Amino acid sequence: MSKLFPTQEIGSLKKPSWLLKSVKSPDISNKEKIKARNNAALENIKALEDLGLDIVYDGEVRRVEMYEEPVRYIEGFEFAGRIRSWDNKYYNKARIIGPVNYKKNFYKNEFKFVKENTKKEIKVPVTGAYTLADWSYNEYYKSKEELVIALAKKVLRPLIKDLVKLGAKIVQIDEPAGTSHPSEMDIFRESINESVKGINAKIVVHACFSGNDYKVLAPQMSEIKVQQYTLEFANRDTWNLGSSDKARKGFQVLKLFKEHGFKGEIGIGVTDVHVNDIESPELVRDRILYASKALGDPTKIYVNPDCGLRTRTRTVAFNKIKSLVQGAELARQKLK
Amino acid sequence: MISSYTLGIYPRSEELIEATRKHTSNLSSLFQKETKGYITQQKKAKLGYVSDPLLRWDDIFRPFSQLKSVKPAALNRIYEMNTFYRKLSFENGIATSGKIIKSNLAMSLLPKNRAVCMPEPYTFADRHLSSKHKNKDEFVLELAKMLHKEAVTLVKAGFKLIQLVGPSIAYNNKIDFNLVKEGLDILTRGVKAKTILHFYFGDVSKKIDKLLDLPVSGLGFDTTTTPISAIKKHSFSGKSLTIGLVNSYTTKIENKNKSISEINQIVSKTRPREVFVSTNFDLEYIPKKFANEKILVLGEIARGVKDV
Incomplete structure (x- = not known):
């Protein structure tokens, strides 16, 4: 992208309450439910466009949740x-009871709909092989590695290929579990490399909340065949303004990425998705400026929230995105 | 036959999850009913010790957020699991009456052969924050004093076995064993109950010699992370041994005969003072229907093992 600090979302937004009422109602026909989902997707796309994001999707409004949705298919x-x-947040965990296989492109309809309804760049999120394996009970494959590689080759690769055939230019592989087992980073690396083998698209990997500050990811980054990582930083940063190391302690690890020779792009999380307080545009600006300096190349910096915003109300989420967009503009002006 | 027990937090049923989410009017009675159900299941399985399933506990540390000096902080991953706990921030000296755990248990539902679970001090300090204490050592020892008061209250309330969970001792590579020992010494001093220290989320094979020196009645091992072959190399004379081989991280139900045979082999090599079989960690990592099956198989395995 030609402009500095392009802005993007990570994926999920809280579903509008009217949509949940519609899809759960026994009195509403399937045709009407499809219409309701389309309207909700349209509402999200337009909202993200109006807020000024450069790269959009539909807030994953048709998906149950990032793990359960693909596992169904x-x-x-x-x-x-x-x-x-x-706490009382749960996910529907599956067990693997036979060989894993891709049945159909379960994101086909949502992707086509987004493509038809926006002129902005599109980034389509897909859940990665490593996370699918890590969040399941492996009761069939001899080892986790065998399961992960099978998912990468037999599910992720054909899925991404199909999306690219439909016109996807940017695919984000969501891997929240990706860095949670330091001793398995080789498996993680291979899972991404196998998933994207032979694919002609920009690949982004999203990882977050590993508990180890990405120190285990840094040595692997250049070996993983992707163009961009979207990562969580705001959660660990202070809310003080400024570009000092102390104020920007959540972004220190960027220096480590540079030391390890990473030359790709980083989508920096400038918005904490676990609190309702809205980061000011000035705070976002300072985070961007610090990250640009730490990585050594402002053209490699993209701007996004730490993770999907589905745990926040829609009002909070949209206010956070608004501030993010304004903060990116302030940072651009500063570097003019 | 040997004795048996489960460890930690049990899974909520689908109904209880939904009721909690919606704060339904019957929520309290539902918690009570489900707690009673799990206790009945443990009795049906003839477990040696019966535990509260801790259904109201969001994580093993959470009851301590009720202390005045503690503020809940950020969510953090439980070691390498896909489950998160809330960090607690101790902002003042720890003032406690020692009744936090007891007041969070369904006391009236528990039988006389009751067991209770709490974190050991080193693990507690390792996973939480303190702005009050000068260093980690001081924090560990203060927490040990706090947990000692809890243990004394629990013994008075009839608990015969206290499970001290120490995943940080297993997970962390570098351990200050003197500090671990000092903390446990404070916690267990004068406590008239069996105290068994459990290790999971990491392999303690190379630490067993040092662990055998700790001032607790016994040690408990997750056999999915610490291989049975490593446990067998040590003599447990003078200590109790808990073999945590009912796996709370798979829905596959254990083969009873294979498990019995493994325990018999371990016992013949290690010669412990007393042997228990248990789950490797909290049953909450599998859904309720599987947890209930595992409780039954745990009882069957315990009954099938030769007396020590």
């Missing part, structure tokens, strides 16, 4: 029941 999985993520 992959052969070899069987849901076991809900498992706690935190």
Whole structure:
């Protein structure tokens, strides 16, 4: 992208309450439910465009959740029941009971709809092989590595290929589990490399909340065949203005990326998705400016929230995005 | 036959998850009913010790957020699991009456052969924050004093076995064993109950010699991370041994006969004072229907093992 600091979302937004009412109602026909989903997708696309994001999607409004949605359509999985993520937040965990296989492009309709309804650049998020494996009970494959590679080759690669055939130019592989097992970073690296083999598109990897500050990712980054990482930083940063190391302690690891020779792009998380307070445009600006300096090349910096904003109300999420867009503009002016 | 017990937090049912989410009017009675159900299941399985399933606990540390000096902080990953706990920030000296755990248990539902679970001090300090204490050592020892008060209250309330969970001892590569020992010494001093220190989320094979020196009645191992072959190399005379081989991280149900045979082999090599079989960690990592099956198989395995 020609402009500095392009802005983007990571993926999910909270679903509008009217949509949930519609899709859960037994009195509403399937045709009307499809219409409701289309309207909700349109509402999200337009909202993200109006807020000024450069790269958009539909807030993953048609997906149940990032793990359960793909698992529904992959052969070899069987849901076991809900498992706690935190507090009373649960996810529907599956077990692998046979060989995994791709059945159909489960994102085809949503992708086509987004493509038809925006002129902005599109980044389509897909859940990665490593995370799908890590969040499941492996009760079929001999090892986790075998399962991860099977998912990468037999599910992720054909899925991404199909999306690219439909016109996808940027694909984001979501890997929140990607860096959570330091001893398995080789498996993670291979899972991405196998997933994107032979694919002609810009590949982005999103990882977050690993608990180890990406120190385990840094040595692998140049070996993983992707163009951009979208990562979480704001969660660990201070809310003080300024570009000092102390104020920007959440962004220190960028220096480590540089030391390891990473030359790709970083989508920096400038918005904490776990709090309702809105980051000011000035705070966003300072985070961007610090990151540009730490990485050594402002043209490699993209700007996004730490993660999907689905845990926030829509009002909070949109205010955070608005501030993010304004902060990116302030940073551009500063560098003029 | 040997004794048996489960460890930590149990899974909420789908109904309870939904009721909690919606704060339904029957929520309290539902918690009570489900707690009672799990206790009945443990009795049906004839477990040696019965535990509260801790259904109201969002994580093993959370009851301590009720202390005045503690503020809940950010969510953090539980080691390498896809589950998160809330960090607690201790902002003042720890003032406690020692009744936090007891007041968060369904006391009236528990039988006499009751067990209870709490974090050991080193793990507690490792996973939380303190702005009050000068260094980690001081924090560990203050927490040990706090947990000692809890243990004394629990013993008075009839608990015969206290499970001290120490995943940080297993997970971290570098451990200050003197500090671990000092903390446990404070916690267990004068406590008239069995105290068993459990290790999971990491392989303790190379640490067992040092662990055998700790001032607790026994040690418990997750056999999915610490290989049985490593446990067998040590003599446990004078200590109790808990073999955590019912796996809370798979829905596959254990083969009873294979498990019995493995335990018999371990016991013949290690000669512990007393042997228990348990889950490797909290049952909350599998859904309720599988947890219930695992409780039953745990009882069957315990009954199938030769007496020590």
